[in-house]
Amino acid sequence: MSYCINPLCTQRHNLDNIENCLACGNPLLINKRFRLLHPLRSLDKDPYTYTDIFEVEDVGIVEDEDDSTESYPHPQRKVMKILKWIDEPKLVELLRRESILLQILDHPGIPKSNRGDYFALRLNDNRLELHCLVMQKFEGEDLGKWIKSYGKIPQSLAIDWLSQLMDILDLVHRSGVFHRDIKPNNIIFQPNGKLALIDFGGARDITRTYLAKVSTSGGTSTGLGSGHDITIVRTACFSPLEQINGQAVPQSDFYALGRTFVNLVTGIPLIQIKSDEKTGRLLWRNKAPHIDKSLADFIDDLMAPFPGQRPQNTQVILQRLKSLSLQSKSNRLIKSKKFLFSVLVTLIALGVFGGFQVFFPIMANKLVVEGKKAEIANDSQTAQNYFNQAIEYNSQLKLSVSQFYLEQAARHFNDFKLAKKYYELALKYNDKDINAYNSLAVVCWQLGEVACALNNYQQILKLKPNDWEGYYRLGSFYDQEGKEDLAQEQYKIAIRINKKAVPALNDLSRLRNLKEDYTQASALALEGLRLTEDPKLQAALYKNLGWAKFMQNQYNEAETYLQKASDLDSKRIDAVCLLAQVQEALGKIEDARLSWEICMLARTTQQDVFQWRQELLDRLTNNSKISQ
Structure with a gap:
């Protein structure tokens, strides 16, 4: 049909x-x-x-x-x-x-x-x-249908689903938008157990302009207030009051998420759950006795009546979810006095009957466990005392302790100062870890500690003096610092060591474009394309090739290469910005308009994009002045 x-x-x-x-x-x-x-x-x-x-x-x-x-x-x-x-x-x-x-x-x-x-x-x-x-199209069924078929969900699944959705929402919010229509019917449960969030038709930019509109909008039914045009998106029982009034903010998504999970953990339509007459909060906890107080408190915080009372960003929520996961029933059992007493009895028995040669490795492992607990509780000095004692019993535990600190660093990577501390501790217990040096260098650079970053890149080269990747990392560092000549020198060394060092060929091609050496830029890009089948690397190389052709006024070739770059890697916003300029040169105004819109809206850290955005804004400003 x-x-x-x-x-x-x-x-x-x-x-x-x-x-x-x-x-x-x-x-x-x-x-x-x-x-x-x-x-x-x-x-x-x-x-x-x-x-x-x-x-x-x-x-x-x-x-x-x-x-x-x-x-x-x-x-x-x-x-x-x-x-x-x-x-x-x-x-x-x-x-x-x-x-x-x-x-x-x-x-x-x-x-x-x-x-x-x-x-x-x-x-x-x-x-x-x-x-x-x-x-x-996602296979599976939406959670509105799922809950009717299977009923309320257990706590473990609630934490898992919350974590999955927050991982999605974290990307959405960090990309500069918020969803505005989170509800069970817009969440798909796939056969592989993963969730998907759909229907972004109501999504809105998180911009100062929008938030300024919200602060003054009267929020009429048409979305018009105080001269501002704001389209209202709302769903009964899931949208917060500020969204109903046409004043949605990023925290409105958290409210809808909390309400969604009340529906999921109770298995009851929200319209059938009463609210407190004084506070307006849902009275749902007695309908979900299997949900621990810590998780119930968290869900209630998501649904707080006013945006300022809710968690302020996705990172705060993700951190709280990690804590909730640690407080699951299985972890509480392990932490119980009964369990610890049984472990102590076992250790004593092994010490008495097996001798100290058996007892010491077990004691060392126990000390590592205690050290990890102390570090998670933010008692770093006690943690290191435990770890040092453990290593005295078993020196091989150094690698285990280093790995633990690496995991802590990754978990707290958005807090650069804390991540730096953990990477330094990881290297204290394993000073041969090249990846740790590289990560520490990145964190130092994010903190503006240039000397620290440079020192760690040089440590990598001391450990592996003939490793092209080490010179490439150092070149990338100089590149980010705007020291283009030093960056080119490191890229060239990397290519001399390994003629197939495609990332170095790619970045050197980009720098040759900046130096207006378009012939050399094209040659480097073509050589890289000959050597790699990696789609993301190919996208970067096609972008450089298209850039060079554009600057040589070879517009049709440029359009072909830049379109290939965009198709291979949707995150190559620099390719889209260049494509917009090429489409303008070709007179494809509607195509150029859409490409420019993507270029201006997309979240990116690509250095050249900011320059092209500014050039467009300057051009629009000058045109506006001329028309006046």
């Missing part, structure tokens, strides 16, 4: 073997590529339902300007969202923004969408234009 895309069609379902709808005559193969298999929501005539959502079959046939085609080995199942009514331009803008976000956000729990997956389609009679967005 194939469905007609026309929302006004009187008979939308058709047989598979026909090309055009029997009722209205519109093509059933949409954009020469997509076939609508079945609706994922009711095809009702409700005038307030602005979108149809279908599962579609993507046959993958794409025609370009040269009439060349390519197709997938097998048709792929995807999801298509179709905006039916476009009288309100804001709805079109939301769908376009969703398309951009799904191209930018790179996470296995977020649906992927490619640049060609957003398009406008005019029906045969020219009366109606539809805007369509195609995205990845």
Whole structure:
């Protein structure tokens, strides 16, 4: 069965073997590529339902300007969202923004969408234009359906699911947006046990401009307040008061997340759970007696009535979740007096009957365990005393202690001072760990401690003087510091040691572009492409090659190479920024506009992007002054 895309069609379902709808005559193969298999929501005539959502079959046939085609080995199942009514331009803008976000956000729990997956389609009679967005389809069922089938979830699963969703939400918020519509129906439980967050149609930028609008908005039903246009997205029982009033903030997502988990751990619809008349908080705990107080307190904190009372960012929540995981019932059993007494009795028995040669290794391991507990409790001096005693009994435990500190450093990597402390302690117990030196150098650089970073890169070269990667790391450090000549010197040494050092070839190519040596930049990029099959490295090399061709006014070649770079690695925002400039030069204004929007919105640390953004802003400012 194939469905007609026309929302006004009187008979939308058709047989598979026909090309055009029997009722209205519109093509059933949409954009020469997509076939609508079945609706994922009711095809009702409700005038307030602005979108149809279908599962579609993507046959993958794409025609370009040269009439060349390519197709997938097998048709792929995807999801298509179709905006039916476009009288309100804001709805079109939301769908376009969703398309951009799904191209930018790179996470296995977020649906992927490619640049060609957003398009406008005019029906045969020219009366109606539809805007369509195609995205990845996740197998599984949403948690709204899941909870009806299986009932409330246990505490261990609640912590696991919370951690998964916060990992997704952390990326979303760090990318400069927030979701605004978290609820069980927008979370998919996949067959592999992983969760996915869908429906980014209401997502909003986290910008000072938006937050300024929120602070002054009256939040009317149309989203207009104090002269500002803010589109309201809300779901009964899950949206906080500030969002209902058109003043959503990032912490509004946390409220919706807390409410979602009340639904999951109680198995009861939220509308059936009473609220405290004085505080407005849900009275849910007696309906989930299997949830410990610490987790219940955490969920209540997420749902605090006012945004300022909730956790202020995703990192705070992730840290609390780690603590909650440590307080699981199994860990509490291990920490119980009964368990510790049994361990002590065992150790004494081994000491008496097995002699001290048996007793010492066990005591050493016990001291390491105590040291880890002390460090987690932020008592570093006591921890090191335990570790040093343990090593006296068993010197081989040095590596175990070093590994523990490396894990602590990774866990606290966003707190650079704390991470630095842990990396230094890891190296105290294992001073041959090249990866630890490299990580410590990165942390030192983040802290602005240039001498510390340089010293650690040099330590790596002392340990492995003929290792090209060591010279490449040092070159990258100089590159980040803006010392381009020193960086080139290190990259060249890396290439002399290993002619297949593709990362060094790539970065040297980039620096030659900056030096306006486009011929050498092209040669280095082509050599790198000959040597690697790694998609991300290929993307970087194609970007450098496209950059060089652009600066040599070879626009068609530049467009081809930059498009390849973007297709291979969606995070190569620098390639998109360059592509925007090439498309402008070619007169492809609409394509350039979309590329510029991605360039300006995407979260990135790529140095060149900031320069190109500023150049665009300067150009727009100058044009504005001229027009005035």
